[in-house]
Amino acid sequence: MENASIIILFLFVLFTLLGTGVWVGLALMGVAWVGMELFTTRPVGDVMLTTIWSASSSWTLTALPMFIWMGEILYRTRLSEDMFRGLSPWMAPLPGGLVHTNIVGCTVFAAVSGSSAATLTTVGKMSIPELRKRNYPENMVIGTLAGAATLGLMIPPSLTLIVYGVTINESISKLFFAGILPGLILAAMFMAYVAIMSRVSTRWNPDAEPPLTFAQKVANSRFLLPVICLILLVIGSMYLGFATATEAAAFGVIGSLVLAASQGSLNWTTFTESLMGATRTSAMIALILAGAAFLSLSMGFTGLPRGLADLIAQWDLTRFELLIVLLVFYIILGCFLDGISSVVLTMAVVEPMIREAGIDLIWFGIFIVVVVEMAQITPPIGFNLFVLQGMTDHEMSYIAKAAIPMFLIMVLMVFVLIWFPEIATWLPENIRQR
Amino acid sequence: DGHAQKWDMPLAYSGSNFHSVTAAEFGKCVTTGTGGAIEITTHPSGSLFPGAQIKRAIQTGQVNIGERLLSGHQNENALFGFDSVPFLATSFDDADKLWQAAKAPLTELLQSQNLVLLYSVPWPPQGLYFRDEVNSVADMKGVKFRSYNNATSRLAELTGMLPVTIEAAEISQAFATGVADSMVSSGATGYDRKVWESLNYFYEVDAWLPRNYIMVNGDAWNGLDDSQKAVMRGCAELAEYAGTWRSKEYTGFTLAGLAAGGMTVAKASDTLKGELQEIGATMTAEWLEAAGAGGQAIVDAFKAE
Amino acid sequence: MTQIRRALDALYLAAGVMAALCLIAILGLIVLQMLARWTGEVFPGAPEYASYAMAAASFLAFANALNKGSHIRVSIVLNALSPGARRWLDAFCFAVGAAVMWYFVYYGYRFVYWSWKFKDVSQGQDRTLLWQPQSLMLAGAVILAIALTDNLVSLLFRGQNRIRRDTVDDAPSH
Ligand code: NA
Numbered sequence: 056m057e058n059a060s061i062i063i064l065f066l067f068v069l070f071t072l073l074g075t076g077v078w079v080g081l082a083l084m085g086v087a088w089v090g091m092e093l094f095t096t097r098p099v100g101d102v103m104l105t106t107i108w109s110a111s112s113s114w115t116l117t118a119l120p121m122f123i124w125m126g127e128i129l130y131r132t133r134l135s136e137d138m139f140r141g142l143s144p145w146m147a148p149l150p151g152g153l154v155h156t157n158i159v160g161c162t163v164f165a166a167v168s169g170s171s172a173a174t175l176t177t178v179g180k181m182s183i184p185e186l187r188k189r190n191y192p193e194n195m196v197i198g199t200l201a202g203a204a205t206l207g208l209m210i211p212p213s214l215t216l217i218v219y220g221v222t223i224n225e226s227i228s229k230l231f232f233a234g235i236l237p238g239l240i241l242a243a244m245f246m247a248y249v250a251i252m253s254r255v256s257t258r259w260n261p262d263a264e265p266p267l268t269f270a271q272k273v274a275n276s277r278f279l280l281p282v283i284c285l286i287l288l289v290i291g292s293m294y295l296g297f298a299t300a301t302e303a304a305a306f307g308v309i310g311s312l313v314l315a316a317s318q319g320s321l322n323w324t325t326f327t328e329s330l331m332g333a334t335r336t337s338a339m340i341a342l343i344l345a346g347a348a349f350l351s352l353s354m355g356f357t358g359l360p361r362g363l364a365d366l367i368a369q370w371d372l373t374r375f376e377l378l379i380v381l382l383v384f385y386i387i388l389g390c391f392l393d394g395i396s397s398v399v400l401t402m403a404v405v406e407p408m409i410r411e412a413g414i415d416l417i418w419f420g421i422f423i424v425v426v427v428e429m430a431q432i433t434p435p436i437g438f439n440l441f442v443l444q445g446m447t448d449h450e451m452s453y454i455a456k457a458a459i460p461m462f463l464i465m466v467l468m469v470f471v472l473i474w475f476p477e478i479a480t481w482l483p484e485n486i487r488q489r
Numbered sequence: 490d491g492h493a494q495k496w497d498m499p500l501a502y503s504g505s506n507f508h509s510v511t512a513a514e515f516g517k518c519v520t521t522g523t524g525g526a527i528e529i530t531t532h533p534s535g536s537l538f539p540g541a542q543i544k545r546a547i548q549t550g551q552v553n554i555g556e557r558l559l560s561g562h563q564n565e566n567a568l569f570g571f572d573s574v575p576f577l578a579t580s581f582d583d584a585d586k587l588w589q590a591a592k593a594p595l596t597e598l599l600q601s602q603n604l605v606l607l608y609s610v611p612w613p614p615q616g617l618y619f620r621d622e623v624n625s626v627a628d629m630k631g632v633k634f635r636s637y638n639n640a641t642s643r644l645a646e647l648t649g650m651l652p653v654t655i656e657a658a659e660i661s662q663a664f665a666t667g668v669a670d671s672m673v674s675s676g677a678t679g680y681d682r683k684v685w686e687s688l689n690y691f692y693e694v695d696a697w698l699p700r701n702y703i704m705v706n707g708d709a710w711n712g713l714d715d716s717q718k719a720v721m722r723g724c725a726e727l728a729e730y731a732g733t734w735r736s737k738e739y740t741g742f743t744l745a746g747l748a749a750g751g752m753t754v755a756k757a758s759d760t761l762k763g764e765l766q767e768i769g770a771t772m773t774a775e776w777l778e779a780a781g782a783g784g785q786a787i788v789d790a791f792k793a794e
Numbered sequence: 795m796t797q798i799r800r801a802l803d804a805l806y807l808a809a810g811v812m813a814a815l816c817l818i819a820i821l822g823l824i825v826l827q828m829l830a831r832w833t834g835e836v837f838p839g840a841p842e843y844a845s846y847a848m849a850a851a852s853f854l855a856f857a858n859a860l861n862k863g864s865h866i867r868v869s870i871v872l873n874a875l876s877p878g879a880r881r882w883l884d885a886f887c888f889a890v891g892a893a894v895m896w897y898f899v900y901y902g903y904r905f906v907y908w909s910w911k912f913k914d915v916s917q918g919q920d921r922t923l924l925w926q927p928q929s930l931m932l933a934g935a936v937i938l939a940i941a942l943t944d945n946l947v948s949l950l951f952r953g954q955n956r957i958r959r960d961t962v963d964d965a966p967s968h
């Protein structure tokens with residue numbers, strides 16, 4: 056029953072600190088501290104410093120501020136307007152209209168960046184003001200963005216898949232291939248939801264886009280050229296071997312600076328504003344990451360996640376039951392830990408269960424990614440919720456509520472994966488490796 | 490006191506890795522042997538501390554026990570790199586001899602850092618991975634070679650390859666996209682990362698056999714009674730034996746795996762071997778310069794056997 | 795009094811600017827590393843330097859981000875309260891935050907001190923003495939701890955915290 060008391064205590068402290076309004080990163084540190092002080096005999100302060108130093112001084116983390124900076128620069132150029140001018144003639148006739156740009160934008164940017172925070176800030180910085188201008192329902196704008204940004208984790212390159220692949224020794228390129236189709240299907244499901252809502256919802260009264268002839272539509276598409284060039288530059292640098300996934304972010308920054316300069320929107324003010332904005336946004340995320348790293352270490356010391364996974368291992372479950380139990384388990388864990396931590400903390404116990412049940416580990420990687428994606432938008436600790444709060448000034452409860460449909464779509468996605476496992480396994484098995 | 494002590498044991502490698510399996514069995518052995526007085530829980534995959542932090546975490550008592558590849562700490566003291574001098578000890582037997590020669594000085598060095606050495610298990614021998622066929626050092630010229638420390642950079646320099654810094658997390662992608670074309674690593678790394686998707690040749694040059702070390706915090710060790718220390722030592726001896734055996738088994742298994750993946754797995758040609766031995770002599774001399782008399786004593790003892 | 799005020803505000807701003815320079819440094823380091831690779835040169839330790847700059851960029855910007863309202867908090871309860879009660883709850887938050895950060899600073903000092911004492915050196919090719927980049931983290935933590943305390947004092951004696959959003963561009967929607 057030691058586990059039960061740990062859980063109750065963690066929850067009590069967590070909800071007290073978060074609920075009263077202590078800054079998220081500092082609240083996580085406080086919770087982690089309480090957990091360690093009470094349940095281990097380790098020197099808590101020293102452990103805290105070792106962990107936070109190691110989590111903060113990370114080479115792979117450097118891609119995050121770079122992509123955020125890129126978003127800040129693009130936001131200050133004409134690019135976002137141009138992108139909308141180019142896209143709107145094509146998206147406007149679709150049921151759901153320009154809200155689809157959120158999803159399409161995230162899907163495309165997901166192929167550029169490996170993290171969902173970077174996808175979210177870059178796309179959101181550009182789309183939120185434009186969609187608000189056109190009077191789209193706020194909850195749809197926020198919700199679709201929160202949901203679609205998680206595609207950054209599934210569509211390659213993906214930090215989550217790298218961590219998973221390294222943890223269980225599976226081929227990272229196979230995992231990358233496995234993520235493509237499910238990522239596109241998930242995006243299509245989000246778009247279908249938007250289309251349906253636009254027909255059912257009474258609050259759906261966006262401003263109409265001016266009607267255009269086909270020739271005008273094509274002519275307007277020229278505005279998309281700069282964005283396409285930028286995306287090709289970043290993706291190309293990666294796949295042609297000029298840059299690693301981390302380094303590609305630097306191409307993004309330089310590319311957008313050049314773009315801004317060529318549009319005449321780069322001056323000292325916009326440069327320093329974009330830089331200071333990026334500095335503060337990445338500091339905000341870094342503080343939460345530092346707290347999350349310490350909390351995840353504290354959980355590791357208490358042995359709680361592993362104990363729960365052990366408990367599941369003892370039940371005698373069929374393959375389907377096991378997957379459903381794991382789904383529930385990771386959803387609950389994902390409410391309180393960031394997804395990657397919950398995977399790393401439990402994989403030692405879960406991996407043998409999966410192998411024993413005869414479940415394909417590449418397929419399970421995609422299953423895990425969907426579950427990790429859910430963790431990004433479930434309260435009280437959901438990364439995309441935090442980032443969106445920073446961007447929009449909405450309360451977290453509002454954002455979390457707006458994201459619930461996306462959460463349910465992801466749950467549906469898990470069942471689609473269970474029913475049609477080929478959507479994850481076909482591509483990696485049929486791509487001829489060099 | 491009479492209460493059961495819980496010892497957390499951070500490991501850098503995944504739970505299925507043979508080092509982690511060995512460590513987990515060592516933990517069970519200690520728990521059983523001490524009648525549950527010391528309960529060791531392993532935390533694989535760097536889930537507690539990542540590899541680079543583990544030594545300091547043990548030293549400062551953040552955990553009581555842990556495993557670390559000590560050659561990662563060569564910057565701190567060159568002696569830690571004795572097991573990673575290229576082409577000095579190039580077989581399991583040689584590596585064992587070298588280990589016997591280094592055991593006493595290394596134990597002493599660790600003792601001075603508040604660390605008690607329990608046991609050590611070698612990785613499979615390091616071989617050279619290439620995208621294209623290589624028969625001599627001349628063939629290596631200009632090849633983009635993954636370097637991750639001073640020794641691998643120097644190896645690249647001496648063979649005329651271009652060292653490119655690639656972090657461990659990006660290895661697979663770097664090979665797939667051609668950021669790098671070559672690396673030195675054990676067959677196990679290549680097998681785990683499935684590098685045959687990008688690379689085609691593995692040469693068993695058996696350059697060196699790096700080792701993982703299991704260490705205990707000095708104060709925690711002094712807190713044990715004699716019978717508990719004896720149990721630990723006994724389990725450690727068993728683990729070192731079992732781990733080394735697993736390493737040998739795993740070498741054959743992974744090389745077969747690389748071949749099954751479509752790679753050409755071959756012994757290095759005599760030309761290449763000879764040239765690499767020369768480079769090895771140069772690098773041994775350079776290491777001795779850094780490691781001083783302590784290093785010289787190890788090499789002398791190793792060569793005397 | 796006004797001099798202390800001005801000094802503190804200058805401190806937060808200076809640290810924020812330092813952090814921004816660290817971001818530029820990261821960009822520069824990544825570009826240099828790529829250039830080195832393309833031209834067959836070596837830039838030993840570039841990833842390590844970038845990672846130190848990452849830590850410094852984060853910690854040095856913490857206080858500036860706090861005062862600009864960039865750090866995320868759950869403010870449902872705060873907003874639901876009367877102004878008087880809100881002030882006390884806000885003070886509680888700053889007190890908890892300051893306590894956490896001063897605790898961090900105390901152990902951070904020990905952490906850096908031991909790195910210095912042990913001559914702890916980077917495991918990468920840069921061979922940096924780790925107390926150097928770690929002190930930048932510590933400096934950022936101290937400045938954040940000061941900023942939290944500054945806000946707490948301000949709340950208790952002036953009735954207001956010092957968080958000022960100056961974001962005209964993303965206008966709040968409520
Ligand atoms: Na991605």
Ligand code: NA
Pocket residue numbers: 389390391392429430431432433434435436437438
């Ligand atoms: Na969550």
